[in-house]
Amino acid sequence: MMVGILTGFGVALFGFVWQTSLGGISRKVVARLQKRYGPKWYQEFLDIFKLLSKRATSHGWIFDLGVIMALGGIIATAAFMPVTNDIFAFADFDNFFIYVYLIAVGMLGMAMSASGSGNPLASIGVMRALTTMLAYEVPFMVIVMVIIKHAGTSSLRGIAMAQQDAGMWYMVALPLGFIVAFICLLGMLGKKPFETYIAPAELASGPMVEYGGKQLGMLFIMHEITVFIEVSLFVHLFLGGAENIFVFLLKYFVVYSVANLVSNVNGRFKIDQVVVFFYKWILPLAMIQAFVALYMNGWWN
């Protein structure tokens, strides 16, 4: 158990370092896309450590407590994440629902802290973040439900290994579901058609508006680990997980980069458009995929 716990926090640390580096690289990629030179690949690290070392302002105890709860919740979530078939913290407890719900503790902490700052822009950001969540989470869960039902397990590693054994990724087996889940992933990552809740030019970064110094630094760490969890989840669910660490890094890199590129050629939806988009197009697609996969598989077997 002790080894498991330590491995878990190792995974969280690894996720932070890897995602932060990758974040730096994608900033460079985006810069080239926009014909700029771009910052160094380790710029994100510099930003975070600079923030952590600066003296900041605080808006009361809930402002601080929320940040601690946010980072703590996300670290705990990442600790359950398997990286490859062999690198994982807890063999039997990498249950899908843990990620969906434990990640919510972190989100709640952040929302609480942001609202506690007393800035209306932060509250509007939180409102939009929660609304976006209501939009993307339901279709995503419907697709994951199909995967769990098909694989017979909700363990992420089990789902990944089932795909490896069958030689068929769910990306291919559930093509519609893959599209749905990828669009939902864009929503989860707060990438551009759905980045309404950050909207820098409109809301002054939404929930983040009041933060500076160590609180902002910790929220940056939290954000990087959150992205790590969400993209890894996607890799395990749809791309057959990873036999070894290099395969994992490669798959992760591809998913994140594609999401990043898609994001950078898109505009931004209004918040009601986000909801309508997901409930008008994405949820029916997910339902169709689920219906076909669950009730019509007898037709060609």
Added chain:
Amino acid sequence: MDIFTNVEFIILLTLGFGVIAYLVGRYNKTAGAFATIIGTAITFLAVAYYGLNGELDFTADLFPAFSYGFSNLGIFFAVIVSFIFLMVSFFNPYFVGKYKYPALYSMLFMFSLAGAMGVFFTNDFLDMFFFFEFVVWTSLFLIPLGGSKKAATMYYGFSAAGSFALLFAIFMIQKETGRFNMETAFAHVFTTKQSVVIFFLFMFSGFAKLGAFPLHIWLPKVLGKAPDPISAVFSGGLEKLGAFVAIIGIIRFMPMAITDTAGLFAYLNATAFLSNGMTLLQLIIGLLGAMTIVFGTLMAIRQDDAKKLLAYSSMSNGGYILVAIVLMDSITFSGGLYHIVAHALASTAAFLAIGAVSRQTGTTKMSELGGHIHEMPITYMVYLIAIISMAGIPPMGGFISKWLIFQGVIDKGLIVIGAATFFGSIGSFLYVFRPLAALFLGQQLPQFKDKVKEAPILMLIPLLVLSALNIVTGIFPIQSMRFLNINAVLNELGLQSLVFNGWTIAGHNGGLQATLIAGMFGIGVVIAFVLFMLLKKSKQVGLMDTYTAGNFIYTEELLHYSVDFYAPLERLYEKYINIMKNFYKSLANKVKEFGRVTKYFFFTNKPEITVFWIIVVIAFLLWGDIV
């Protein structure tokens, strides 16, 4: 202390305390309210201690007309409901003074507890109906003390419809089995078409009491308008009577054995429908449960009154309980039972926290409040823990129950019901966050500055106990389930036991180790806390010292965002919210019209018409003799 093991004595004692509370309350209202604390405490201790140890005595000596019988399900419900009454009773001394009839309030409070205990312990359907009505009539007079007569009439209307459905079902059962006894009825295998009718009547009654779609209209009205402690009692306790009836209906009277049927009834029982072993009947109830979830969630999101918001949330959670029960799968069913516990604890804590705010500030409107975390930090933490559980986030009890429910929904491959449960689960983040942000966070409004204090210590006791239990049910679910004998309840209802492997609950597609999750969360928070403390200390600034994009703003209201929080989302569905309300309104109009027609024909002041009807009636009565 042997006498306390007797169920009849417990019920009579509870009634007796009601009378005492009334008499004492006539002279001193607060003393009367304190009597309710003592009364509920004794009832709860007796029911929980002897009930969970299996030592209750069910003989009825004084009133042999009533008979009681042992059932694990009854004890499970009795423990929860009496506990909720006990927790709420601590609020009574601070609230009775506000109401017009404080002594009556204390008495009815105890009486409705006695009625609820009767429902859970009796083994005779007719007695059950009696106790049901007893609860309805006592709680009926508690509701208008909050100031709304309309809520009480609505409650009575729906409750009466539910009760009469139950009565019809009981008579039909009696016709089949010849007795009112429950065991006889449960043992009887219903093979005729009537069993479908019995089932639907039971479901109608359960839906009406639980406030499930489409019989939900009364619930938000009552919970929103009733006195604050009564709202908590309804949400955590009395509403669960509906779950009790629904469980009996689904588990005992689901028509499984109809043999001589054709047509519609055959379809209702077709299991091969979706190749997942569910009958059409189950799907119908499940879909209604799903609609309850979605409807409750959408309505909760757009409320401005915190109590009404929690009322709709109760409705949505009732939907979860229905979905969990109707799948008839042991894991999901245990999830449903655990959800009853988790929701009772969380929802009561939330209602009481809002009640505390309401007592200190005089309102529950979210648009009028703000920043109370600075005066009421303990109430805030209680509310926070309660909503974490309500939203189904670990490490609280709600997560365990939702996890168990999802197991069955996924295992059966129910797409629409699944989507609805996921929607309700995510939607609950939205609505529970709303009071958190509007009541406690945000700017400190000047009209409340230095005027509001933390709730008094006696009110904090139940709040803290409920919070502790919210956490305990989340961290130690296996121990909690063992404590409440959940496996005994499952076995009694003909379902398999839930499997525990050490600290792990076994589900359909993996295990759940709640303690590990909570532990990791704890360690994660400690790491974050250490990191936070190691870094440079922050400078404390006021709430008005915020980024305003260069505008100069000096009034708190302008920086407080709490009115129409989810306006962009609400706008998308606000056209459709009144569909059910309009349906009932037009139904009421039709009834009124029919009444007017009847009145026109029968009750006029024209003598010739009256004479005409007298002749018709006499002719009808004498039909056989003359012709």
